Amino acid sequence: MTAQLPILAVAPLLFGAFAVTVGRFLFRRANYAVAALALAASFAASVLLAIRILSQGTAIYFVGGWPPPIGISYVADPLSALMLAFVSGAALCTFLASKAEIETSYPLKNSAFFALFLLAVAGHMGIVITGDAFNLYVLIEVAALSGYAILAQGRERAMLSSLNYLFVGSLGASLYLLGMGYLYIMTGSLNMADLSGIIGQLAPDGLSGSTALAAAWGVILAGLFVKMGLFPFHSWLPAAYSFSAAPAAALVAPLTTKVMAYVLVRMILSVFTPDAAWSLPAVNTLVLILATAAILYGSFCALAQRSLRKMLCFILLSEVGYMVGGAFLGNRAALTGTIYHIFADLLMTLCLFLAASNVERGTGGRFSDMGGLFRRMPVTAAAMAMGGLSMIGVPPFCGFFSKWYLLSGAISAGSYVFAGALVLSSLVNAVLFFRIFEIGFFGTPAAPSASSGEAAHGHPEPIPLFCDEMPAARLAPLCVVAAGLVAMGLLTGEIVRLAVNAVLPPGLG
Amino acid sequence: MHELFAEFGNKFHYYAYFAIMMIGLYAMIAKTNLLKKCIGLGIFQTAIMLFYVSIGAKEGAGIPIIDPALGTADPAAYANPLPQVLMLTAIVVSVATLGVALALIQNIHRDHGTIEEDEILQRLRGK
Numbered sequence: 284m285t286a287q288l289p290i291l292a293v294a295p296l297l298f299g300a301f302a303v304t305v306g307r308f309l310f311r312r313a314n315y316a317v318a319a320l321a322l323a324a325s326f327a328a329s330v331l332l333a334i335r336i337l338s339q340g341t342a343i344y345f346v347g348g349w350p351p352p353i354g355i356s357y358v359a360d361p362l363s364a365l366m367l368a369f370v371s372g373a374a375l376c377t378f379l380a381s382k383a384e385i386e387t388s389y390p391l392k393n394s395a396f397f398a399l400f401l402l403a404v405a406g407h408m409g410i411v412i413t414g415d416a417f418n419l420y421v422l423i424e425v426a427a428l429s430g431y432a433i434l435a436q437g438r439e440r441a442m443l444s445s446l447n448y449l450f451v452g453s454l455g456a457s458l459y460l461l462g463m464g465y466l467y468i469m470t471g472s473l474n475m476a477d478l479s480g481i482i483g484q485l486a487p488d489g490l491s492g493s494t495a496l497a498a499a500w501g502v503i504l505a506g507l508f509v510k511m512g513l514f515p516f517h518s519w520l521p522a523a524y525s526f527s528a529a530p531a532a533a534l535v536a537p538l539t540t541k542v543m544a545y546v547l548v549r550m551i552l553s554v555f556t557p558d559a560a561w562s563l564p565a566v567n568t569l570v571l572i573l574a575t576a577a578i579l580y581g582s583f584c585a586l587a588q589r590s591l592r593k594m595l596c597f598i599l600l601s602e603v604g605y606m607v608g609g610a611f612l613g614n615r616a617a618l619t620g621t622i623y624h625i626f627a628d629l630l631m632t633l634c635l636f637l638a639a640s641n642v643e644r645g646t647g648g649r650f651s652d653m654g655g656l657f658r659r660m661p662v663t664a665a666a667m668a669m670g671g672l673s674m675i676g677v678p679p680f681c682g683f684f685s686k687w688y689l690l691s692g693a694i695s696a697g698s699y700v701f702a703g704a705l706v707l708s709s710l711v712n713a714v715l716f717f718r719i720f721e722i723g724f725f726g727t728p729a730a731p732s733a734s735s736g737e738a739a740h741g742h743p744e745p746i747p748l749f750c751d752e753m754p755a756a757r758l759a760p761l762c763v764v765a766a767g768l769v770a771m772g773l774l775t776g777e778i779v780r781l782a783v784n785a786v787l788p789p790g791l792g
Numbered sequence: 793m794h795e796l797f798a799e800f801g802n803k804f805h806y807y808a809y810f811a812i813m814m815i816g817l818y819a820m821i822a823k824t825n826l827l828k829k830c831i832g833l834g835i836f837q838t839a840i841m842l843f844y845v846s847i848g849a850k851e852g853a854g855i856p857i858i859d860p861a862l863g864t865a866d867p868a869a870y871a872n873p874l875p876q877v878l879m880l881t882a883i884v885v886s887v888a889t890l891g892v893a894l895a896l897i898q899n900i901h902r903d904h905g906t907i908e909e910d911e912i913l914q915r916l917r918g919k
């Protein structure tokens with residue numbers, strides 16, 4: 284049984300997606316429970332797998348019993364096992380927190396939404412665990428296609444934004460496929476472990492020795508940057524995530540950019556090996572410039588926003604810059620920071636998007652609607668404050684530690700401009716979130732739309748009871764995620780030791 | 793001059809796929825009609841499929857099904873089947889992408905009555 288855990292982490296989602304599609308005609312009322320059960324089963328298998336891998340080391344699962352390089356392998360190493368647990372946990376939290384939202388945002392199409400949700404999660408989990416470079420392309424498209432479909436339902440511009448995302452996203456995935464074609468010409472293999480061995484033989488002194496390999500790396504990078512929305516390729520991201528219905532954004536925003544950053548790290552670590560991946564100085568410099576530009580652009584555009592979700596989307600853009608920049612600074616501390624930040628940012632984005640969806644439901648998503656938020660929605664506001672503090676980088680939260688690693692990596696690489704951009708973006712984040720805290724604490728509540736009698740008579744609104752704010756089912760996942768921010772911060776040493784140091788090559792300086 | 797022709801002749805499929813890919817990219821960027829953008833995306837993806845299939849081809853090789861007359865001793869007698877198989881998968885993916893895109897375009901047309909991107913943006917701004 285334990286040997287099958289890698290496939291058991293993904294299979295329930297696929298079967299669940301099938302079951303809810305069929306169940307639309309058979310057991311419509313139970314569909315939510317079926318989907319939640321599939322997500323819970325996948326989460327349980329991922330956690331068991333992570334515990335087993337972190338204590339016993341890497342396991343390779345041969346899908347269908349075909350050994351690589353012929354067959355497709357699922358590689359559960361410490362990094363991918365922990366990532367699986369984070370991805371499935373994030374999806375489960377979003378799903379449990381958004382029950383009411385799903386029912387109102389997708390009327391009559393609940394079952395379709397459940398199936399697409401499960402498929403999107405399955406795609407992301409497959410991307411994380413697969414050890415085959417072509418399989419990765421297919422799973423990127425599985426994740427993306429279900430993502431386009433669930434993001435398309437929303438406010439007026441959602442459909443057009445989603446179509447634009449589809450065009451840009453397919454372009455990015457196609458570029459990845461093209462780069463893999465170059466690699467295949469040179470190596471004749473698509474298995475990642477196999478590829479890294481052959482690339483090491485073909486280009487022992489770095490990629491500059493082989494034009495085709497260098498071109499492959501460049502094209503793959505371009506494709507991944509388009510998919511994760513790095514600065515010049517970002518235009519699809521804010522529109523696609525801010526016009527869609529809240530549950531779709533809360534699922535896709537934490538997962539897609541982070542999983543793509545994970546693919547970038549995977550390419551550097553497992554396919555090209557760090558020595559080869561960093562052997563082209565021109566590429567490193569260019570990527571660092573783009574990453575710095577992404578951080579600054581995201582931060583300053585976030586300052587100009589007047590609605591919560593849009594602001595979060597631009598913060599997301601600058602976080603992409605953090606991860607990409609850290610992956611190309613070329614030292615151990617920075618790469619540790621990138622990997623740790625993938626996990627940390629997944630939790631922070633999840634926390635903030637879940638909180639934002641509660642706020643949107645309770646008061647409306649514009650800053651002007653959010654006056655008195657801390658009194659009206661104390662739990663949501665507290666969780667948002669924790670997410671915000673973590674984004675700023677305040678010590679007990681995990682955001683501080685990833686920034687610490689990235690900063691020390693940037694300084695030891697002598698890249699002071701990137702270090703400066705990191706600090707500046709932290710300061711901008713502080714401005715952004717303290718502005719929200721100010722509105723939430725001291726702003727006067729806008730007249731509630733369903734105005735109670737007392738509000739109409741000019742009395743101050745009664746302080747709501749704790750459980751009046753939102754149903755506990757919506758708040759509990761949010762509280763778990765917010766607590767996770769602190770827990771992950773306190774466990775930084777363990778995570779870096781077990782999941783990061785175990786996958787970084789020992790000789791990396 | 794002769795060398796230039798030889799260089800081009802040996803690698804003409806790379807030039808061809810690249811030219812087709814750029815035509816697709818041009819359509820995706822320059823056209824405002826959403827369906828034409830879709831067609832551009834299709835051309836872009838097809839160019840990459842062409843590239844893959846072309847790298848599996850060999851001069852004088854037959855289809856990659858074992859022929860009793862030829863046996864398996866000489867791999868040069870068969871085209872490389874792997875790129876073709878990969879592209880079958882890629883074709884399925886691009887069909888699915890096209891399906892989602894067409895569904896979205898249909899809904900956009902239902903909401904706005906047009907599939908010209910600039911007109912839709914104008915209508916959205918007007919609201």
